Amino acid sequence: xxxxxxxxxxxxxxxxxxxxxxxxxVVDLFLxxxxxxxxxxxxxxTLFGCALLTLDVSFLTEGQIxxxxxxxxxxxxxxxxxxxxxxxxxxxxxxxSRAYLADRGLWKGEFFALLLFAxxxxxxxxxxxHFLTLYLGLExxxxxxxxxxxxxxxxALSTEAAMKYFVLGALASGLLLYGMSMIYGATGTLDIxxxxxxxxxxxxxxxxxxxxxxxxxxxMAFKLGVAPFHMWIPDVYxxxxxxxxxxxxxxxxxxxxxxxxxxxxxxxxDLAVDWQQMLVILSVLSMAVGNLAAIAQTNIKRMLxxxxxxxxxxxxxxxxxxxxxxxxxxxxxxxxxxxxxxxVYVLTTLGSFGMVMLLSxxxxxxxxxxxxxxxxxxxxxxxxxxxxxxxxxxxxxxxxGFYAKLSVLQPLLAADMTWLAVVAVLFxxxxxxxxxxxxxxxxxxxxxxxxxxxxxxxxSVLISANGLAVLALGILPQSLMALCYFSIKSL
Amino acid sequence: xxxxxxxxxxxxxxxxxxxxxxxxxxxxAAQVRQMALLGAVLGLxxxxxxxxxxxxxxxxxxxxxxxxxxxxxxINYHLGVDGISVLFxxxxxxxxxxxxxxxxxxxxxxxxxxxxxxxxxxxLLNGVFAALDAMLFYVFFEATLIPMYLVIGVWGGPNxxxxxxxxxxYTLLGSLLMLVAFLYLYDKSGGSFSILDWHKLPLAMTPQxxxxxxxxxxxxxxxxxxxxxxxxxxAHVEAPTGGSAVLAAILLKLGAYxxxxxxxxxxxxxxxxxxxxxxxxxxxxxxxIGLVAIAQTDxxxxxxYSSVAHMGFVTLGFFIFNAYGVEGxxxxxxxxxxxxxxxxxxxxxxxxxxxSRNIADYGGVVNTMPKFASLMxxxxxxxxxxxxxxxxxxxxxxxxxxxxxNFWIGFLAATTLVFGAAYTLWMYKRVIFGAVxxxxxxxxxxxxxxxxxxxxxxxxxxxxxGVYPLPFTEVMHASVNELLKHLAASKL
Numbered sequence: 003x004x005x006x007x008x009x010x011x012x013x014x015x016x017x018x019x020x021x022x023x024x025x026x027x028v029v030d031l032f033l034x035x036x037x038x039x040x041x042x043x044x045x046x047x048t049l050f051g052c053a054l055l056t057l058d059v060s061f062l063t064e065g066q067i068x069x070x071x072x073x074x075x076x077x078x079x080x081x082x083x084x085x086x087x088x089x090x091x092x093x094x095x096x097x098x099s100r101a102y103l104a105d106r107g108l109w110k111g112e113f114f115a116l117l118l119f120a121x122x123x124x125x126x127x128x129x130x131x132h133f134l135t136l137y138l139g140l141e142x143x144x145x146x147x148x149x150x151x152x153x154x155x156x157x158a159l160s161t162e163a164a165m166k167y168f169v170l171g172a173l174a175s176g177l178l179l180y181g182m183s184m185i186y187g188a189t190g191t192l193d194i195x196x197x198x199x200x201x202x203x204x205x206x207x208x209x210x211x212x213x214x215x216x217x218x219x220x221x222m223a224f225k226l227g228v229a230p231f232h233m234w235i236p237d238v239y240x241x242x243x244x245x246x247x248x249x250x251x252x253x254x255x256x257x258x259x260x261x262x263x264x265x266x267x268x269x270x271x272d273l274a275v276d277w278q279q280m281l282v283i284l285s286v287l288s289m290a291v292g293n294l295a296a297i298a299q300t301n302i303k304r305m306l307x308x309x310x311x312x313x314x315x316x317x318x319x320x321x322x323x324x325x326x327x328x329x330x331x332x333x334x335x336x337x338x339x340x341x342x343x344x345x346v347y348v349l350t351t352l353g354s355f356g357m358v359m360l361l362s363x364x365x366x367x368x369x370x371x372x373x374x375x376x377x378x379x380x381x382x383x384x385x386x387x388x389x390x391x392x393x394x395x396x397x398x399x400x401x402x403g404f405y406a407k408l409s410v411l412q413p414l415l416a417a418d419m420t421w422l423a424v425v426a427v428l429f430x431x432x433x434x435x436x437x438x439x440x441x442x443x444x445x446x447x448x449x450x451x452x453x454x455x456x457x458x459x460x461x462s463v464l465i466s467a468n469g470l471a472v473l474a475l476g477i478l479p480q481s482l483m484a485l486c487y488f489s490i491k492s493l
Numbered sequence: 494x495x496x497x498x499x500x501x502x503x504x505x506x507x508x509x510x511x512x513x514x515x516x517x518x519x520x521x522a523a524q525v526r527q528m529a530l531l532g533a534v535l536g537l538x539x540x541x542x543x544x545x546x547x548x549x550x551x552x553x554x555x556x557x558x559x560x561x562x563x564x565x566x567x568i569n570y571h572l573g574v575d576g577i578s579v580l581f582x583x584x585x586x587x588x589x590x591x592x593x594x595x596x597x598x599x600x601x602x603x604x605x606x607x608x609x610x611x612x613x614x615x616x617l618l619n620g621v622f623a624a625l626d627a628m629l630f631y632v633f634f635e636a637t638l639i640p641m642y643l644v645i646g647v648w649g650g651p652n653x654x655x656x657x658x659x660x661x662x663y664t665l666l667g668s669l670l671m672l673v674a675f676l677y678l679y680d681k682s683g684g685s686f687s688i689l690d691w692h693k694l695p696l697a698m699t700p701q702x703x704x705x706x707x708x709x710x711x712x713x714x715x716x717x718x719x720x721x722x723x724x725x726x727x728a729h730v731e732a733p734t735g736g737s738a739v740l741a742a743i744l745l746k747l748g749a750y751x752x753x754x755x756x757x758x759x760x761x762x763x764x765x766x767x768x769x770x771x772x773x774x775x776x777x778x779x780x781x782i783g784l785v786a787i788a789q790t791d792x793x794x795x796x797x798y799s800s801v802a803h804m805g806f807v808t809l810g811f812f813i814f815n816a817y818g819v820e821g822x823x824x825x826x827x828x829x830x831x832x833x834x835x836x837x838x839x840x841x842x843x844x845x846x847x848x849s850r851n852i853a854d855y856g857g858v859v860n861t862m863p864k865f866a867s868l869m870x871x872x873x874x875x876x877x878x879x880x881x882x883x884x885x886x887x888x889x890x891x892x893x894x895x896x897x898x899n900f901w902i903g904f905l906a907a908t909t910l911v912f913g914a915a916y917t918l919w920m921y922k923r924v925i926f927g928a929v930x931x932x933x934x935x936x937x938x939x940x941x942x943x944x945x946x947x948x949x950x951x952x953x954x955x956x957x958x959g960v961y962p963l964p965f966t967e968v969m970h971a972s973v974n975e976l977l978k979h980l981a982a983s984k985l
Binding site: 393 | 662
C-alpha cells in the first residue's frame with residue numbers, strides 16, 4: 003500500500019487556524035485575567051494570518067477549483083470569498099464583544115477558543131466537497147456555538163437557550179445525516195461531485211433520492227433558521243449573551259449559505275425542480291412568520307431574530323430562481339444574488355447587534371426597544387449609524403440593503419416568478435414597519451435613559467465604519483456585486 | 494465634451510451643504526442657518542443655467558451626463574432634462590431657498606438636522622427629475638422618503654408619529670411594486686434600465702395593463718389621487734410649515750411626473766384603455782374632494798384637500814391626451830407648486846404667532862396684519878384660479894382641453910372654479926375679515942422683513958406666471974409634442 007501525501011496547500015488557512023487555536027488555548031491557561039488582552043490580540047492576529055493565507059491560496063491556485071484530501075476538500079473562489087467575509091465578521095465580533103464581555107466577567111479564554119473553533123467549523127463547511135466533511139464542519143460549528151450560548155453559566159435564560167439550541171440542533175443534524183444516508187443509498191457515494199455525476203448518468207432510484215432530499219433540505223433549513231424550522235432562533239438570540247448572539251447571527255450564515263450551495267447546487271442541481279418547490283414554501287413561510295412576528299416584539303434581540311428569519315427567507319428566493327425548466331442561464335445571476343444578500347445581511351447584522359452592545363454597559367442590558375428612545379438626543383452620530391443600518395435592513399435606498407433586495411428580485415423576474423417577487427416586496431413592506439419603529443424611537447421620542455454613551459475608541463471607530471460601509475456600498479455597490487458574481491461564476 | 498455638469502451640481506451641491514450643516518451642533522444655530530441659506534441659494538444659482546441655456550426647439554434630452562455606475566446590472570448614472578423636467582428642478586431649487594428662510598426663526602430645536610434634511614431632500618428631488626436611468630430614478634425617489642419621514646416625525650405636530658409612519662408605508666407600498674415593474678421591463682428590454690430605451694420597447698396589452706397598475710399604485714399614491722389620498726391630510730397637518738410646503742410643492746409632483754415619464758410614453762395602449770378610469774378618479778378628486786375641502790375647520794387640512802383637488806386636475810389634463818390638457822396640467826403643476834407652498838407658508842406665519850390652525854380661532858386678522866392679509870389675498874385668489882394669476886392659466890388650459898375631449902368632462906372639471914372659490918374664499922373670509930375675534934388676534938404683529946421677502950417672492954412668481962406664462966409654456970412645447978407622439982403610436 004503506498005501512501006501519497008495529500009496536497010496541503012488548499013487547506014493552509016485551516017491548518018494554521020487549528021495550530022493557532024491550540025496555542026491560544028494553552029497560552030491562555032497561564033495568563034492572569036489582566037493579561038487576557040493578549041489572547042485577544044493573538045486571536046486577531048490569527049484571523050489576520052488566516053486572511054493572508056486565504057489570499058495566498060487563491061493566488062497560488064490562480065482561482066482554479068482545487069480538490070485535495072481525496073476530493074473531500076475543495077478550494078474555489080466562492081470558498082475564498084466567503085472565508086474572507088467570515089474572518090472579517092469574526093474579527094468585528096471580537097472588537098464589539100470586548101467591553102461587553104469584560105463588563106460581565108465573561109472575557110475568558112474559552113470565548114476565544116470556542117469562537118475560533120466555530121470559525122474552523124465554518125471554514126470546513128465552506129470548503130466541503132464531501133458529505134462527511136460537511137457534516138464534520140457543521141458539528142464543529144454547532145458544538146462550539148452550543149457552548150458559547152451557555153457561556154454565562156449562571157444565567158438561567160442562557161442555559162435554557164443553550165439546551166433548546168442543543169436539542170433542536172441535534173435533531174436537525176440527525177435529519178441531515180438521515181438525508182445523506184439515503185442519498186448515499188441511491189447513488190452509492192458521499193462525494194458531492196460524484197453524487198452529481200451519479201444523478202446525471204446512473205439513473206438512481208428517484209423515490210429514495212427525493213426522500214433524502216427532503217431530509218437534507220429540512221436539516222439545512224434548520225441551520226439557516228427558516229420557517230417552519232425557525233423555533234430556536236428567537237429563544238437562542240434572546241437567551242445568549244449579546245456578544246454571542248452577534249456571533250451566531252453573523253458568520254455562520256455565510257457557512258450555511260455555502261452548505262446550501264454545496265449540497266443543492268454542486269450536488270443536487272439535477273433535482274432542482276424538486277428542491278426549488280420546497281424552497282418556495284420555506285421562503286414564503288419565513289417571510290410571513292419573520293415579518294409578522296417581529297412586529298409584536300418588544301425586545302430588540304427577539305425582533306432582530308425574527309428579522310433574521312425573514313431575511314433568510316428572502317435569500318432563499320435567490321437560490322430558487324437559478325434553474326428554469328432545466329435552463330441554467332439564470333444560475334450565476336441568481337446564486338451570486340443570494341451570496342450578495344448573505345454578505346450584506348451579515349454586514350448589517352454585525353452593526354445592529356454592535357449597537358445593542360454599544361448601548362449596554364456594566365449591569366445594564368439595552369435589549370428593549372425602549373432603550374433606543376431618544377438616541378438622537380443622546381448621541382446624534384450613533385443614532386445616524388443605527389438609522390443607516392435599519393434602513394438597510396428595510397431595503398430602502400441609498401443603503402446597500404436595497405441592492406441586496408434588487409439583485410435577488412432580478413433573477414426572480416427573469417425566471418418568470420413575478421408573483422413570488424410581488425409577495426416578497428409586500429412582506430418587505432410589512433418588514434419596513436418595525437425597522438421604521440426603531441428610527442421612530444430614536445428620533446421622535448424623548449430619552450428615558452440619559453446615561454452617557456462612552457464606547458472605547460476601537461469600538462466606536464469600527465461601528466462607525468460598519469454603518470458607513472452600509473451607506474458607501476449602497477452608493478457604489480458594484481465592487482461587491484462583481485466579486486460575488488465572479489466567485490459564483492467560477493463554480 | 495467638457496461642458497459644466499449643471500445637473501450634477503444642482504443635485505450634489507445641496508446634498509453636500511446638507512452634510513456639512515449636519516456636522517454643526519445646535520450651539521452654532523446662527524452659522525447653521527447662514528450655511529444652509531448659502532447652500533440653498535447656490536443650489537438655485539447652479540440650476541439657473543439649465544433654463545438660460547435650454548434649447549426650446551428640441552425634445553431631446555439636454556445637459557446629458559452619462560457614466561457607468563453599476564455595470565453588473567447595467568445601471569448608469571445617466572442624467573438629462575427635457576422641457577418638462579427642467580421646470581421642476583428650477584421650482585424645487587427655488588422653493589428650497591424659501592423653505593430655509595421660512596424655518597429661520599420658527600425652528601429652534603435641532604436646527605442643523607432640520608436644515609440638513611431639507612437641503613439633502615432638495616438635492617435628491619433634483620435627482621429624481623434629472624434621472625434618465627430607471628434605477629437611478631428609483632434610488633432618488635425612495636431616498637427622499639427618509640428625510641421627509643424625519644421632518645414630519647421630529648418637528649411635526651402632536652400626531653406626528655402616526656402621520657410619519659403612514660406617509661412612509663403608503664409611499665413604500667407603491668414604490669415597491671414599481672420596483673418589480675422596473676425589473677420586469679429590465680428583463681423584457683434585454684437588460685437595460687434606460688428610460689429612453691423603455692419608451693421604445695414594444696409590449697403586449699396584458700403586460701402593459703399590469704405595468705400600468707404597478708406604476709399607478711406608485712404614482713397615484715404620490716399625486717395623490719382619490720381614493721389613495723388619505724395619507725396627505727395627515728402628513729400635511731402634522732408636518733412643520735417647511736415640510737408641508739415642500740410636500741405640496743414638490744413631492745406631490747413626483748407622482749404626476751412619474752405618469753408623464755413612465756406610464757404615458759411607455760404604456761400608451763394601456764393608457765388609452767384605462768383613460769376612462771383615470772379621468773373618473775380625477776373628476777372625483779376635483780368634485781368630491783372639493784366639497785370635502787369646504788367642510789374643513791383646520792386650515793392646513795383645507796389646503797391639503799385643495800391640493801388633492803388641484804392635482805386631480807393635473808391627472809385629468811394628462812389623460813385627455815391633447816396638447817392643451819398636457820401643457821395645462823404641467824402649468825398647473827408649477828402654479829400649484831407656488832400657490833400651495835405660499836398658502837402653507839401663510840398658515841405657518843399665523844401658526845408661529847397663534848399656535849393654532851383652527852379657522853374658528855381666527856377672525857379679523859386684516860386689522861392687525863394688513864400686509865400679510867393682502868399677500869394672502871393674492872394667493873387665495875390664485876388658488877381659486879382668478880385670471881392674471883398663475884392658477885388661472887393651467888386650469889383654463891385643462892378645461893379647454895377637456896371640453897375638446899368631451900363636453901361633460903369639461904363641464905365637471907369647470908366646477909372646480911366654483912368649489913375652489915368656495916372653500917378658499919370662505920376660509921379667507923373667516924380668518925382674515927370681520928371684527929377682531931379675540932385678544933390673541935388683537936395682539937398679532939404684522940409680518941417682518943424676512944417673511945415679507947419670502948411671500949413677496951412667491952407673489953411675484955404667481956403674478957408673473959399669470960400675466961405672462963409664455964416663458965414656461967415655450968420651454969415645454971417641444972417635449973409635450975414628443976410625448977403626444979409617443980402616446981399616439983401603439984406599442985402592441
